[in-house]
Amino acid sequence: AQSVTQLDSQVPVFEEAPVELRCNYSSSVSVYLFWYVQYPNQGLQLLLKYLSGSTLVKGINGFEAEFNKSQTSFHLRKPSVHISDTAEYFCAVSRGGYQKVTFGIGTKLQVIP
Amino acid sequence: DTAVSQTPKYLVTQMGNDKSIKCEQNLGHDTMYWYKQDSKKFLKIMFSYNNKELIINETVPNRFSPKSPDKAHLNLHINSLELGDSAVYFCASSPSVGQGIQYQETQYFGPGTRLLVL
Numbered sequence: 001a002q003s004v005t006q007l008d009s010q011v012p013v014f015e016e017a018p019v020e021l022r023c024n025y026s027s028s029v030s031v032y033l034f035w036y037v038q039y040p041n042q043g044l045q046l047l048l049k050y051l052s053g054s055t056l057v058k059g060i061n062g063f064e065a066e067f068n069k070s071q072t073s074f075h076l077r078k079p080s081v082h083i084s085d086t087a088e089y090f091c092a093v094s095r096g097g098y099q100k101v102t103f104g105i106g107t108k109l110q111v112i113p
Numbered sequence: 114d115t116a117v118s119q120t121p122k123y124l125v126t127q128m129g130n131d132k133s134i135k136c137e138q139n140l141g142h143d144t145m146y147w148y149k150q151d152s153k154k155f156l157k158i159m160f161s162y163n164n165k166e167l168i169i170n171e172t173v174p175n176r177f178s179p180k181s182p183d184k185a186h187l188n189l190h191i192n193s194l195e196l197g198d199s200a201v202y203f204c205a206s207s208p209s210v211g212q213g214i215q216y217q218e219t220q221y222f223g224p225g226t227r228l229l230v231l
Contacts, residue, residue: 032218043117043203043222044156051218088154096218098144098168103156 002027002093006104013081014112021076021107023091033074034092034101035065044090050074051096061085086111116140117223119204125229126194134189134226136204144168145187146220147179148203156203162187163209194230201225 007022025031032051036044048059055067065076074091091104117138126132138145146169147159160179161169167179176192187204204223 034218036220036222038154041225043205043224044220045222046219049218090156094218098161098163100158100161100169100171101220102158106154106156 002031002095002102004091004093004102004104006091006107008107009105010108010110012110012112015083016080018079019077019081019085019109021089021091021109023074023076023104025072025074025091025093027093027095029095032094032096033065033067034094035059035063035074035076036090036092036103037061038088038090038106040087047076047089081109081111083111083113085109117204117206117221119202119223119226121226122224123227123229125231127231128194128196130194131190131192132194132228133191134202134204134228136187136189136223138185138204138206138221138223140206140208140221141185142206142221143184143209144207145181145184146205146207147187147189148205148222150201150203150225152200160187160189196230199228199230201227 005024013019034049035047050067088106094101144163146161162181165181205220207220
């Protein structure tokens with residue numbers, strides 16, 4: 001079985017400050033890792049994903065994440081946040097193919113002007 | 114152009130009623146999903162279909178029955194609605210590997226259907 005832990009339910013940060021949203025996973029086999037963003041009253045949208053290759057993954061809107069196998073982590077970072085980044089962020093894990101995607105409980109990023 | 118669409122957007126109904134939510138994707142994807150998001154934003158897979166065939170069926174009450182008339186549509190019918198069914202239901206789709214490696218394993222979500230059972 002696979003699982004995802006998002007350690008922070010809410011992260012307040014001032015505009016233009018850097019942010020890191022933490023995600024740890026557990027799985028007995030190799031996995032694919034994802035970050036999705038959900039803006040208010042909308043569906044989820046993919047920010048970035050790690051399938052293989054370089055452990056540093058760049059996504060949309062200036063976000064990046066680093067896959068760390070030894071620490072089973074996939075933390076999301078942005079060097080300078082904007083008001084428009086205020087949203088719920090979900091880390092997710094999958095074994096690929098037709099296997100289900102397991103989502104974390106989400107981290108609410110609140111950008112303060 | 115809406116990639117994954119759901120109807121209705123809002124659904125308010127009485128306990129015990131039967132209702133359906135429709136989902137359509139125009140992305141040409143082979144796989145479609147239904148998720149339930151509760152009031153605490155927790156997102157849980159309910160069903161997944163690949164080319165009209167059921168491939169994931171999580172522990173969901175029998176009152177929930179998905180139907181896929183073709184690979185572009187996945188509808189969700191709910192019988193005898195209960196208060197605990199109140200949630201946001203998301204439809205999603207994803208391509209197969211052969212449909213473009215850059216889209217591999219990416220799920221495309223609809224806008225959600227907000228169901229309130231009174």
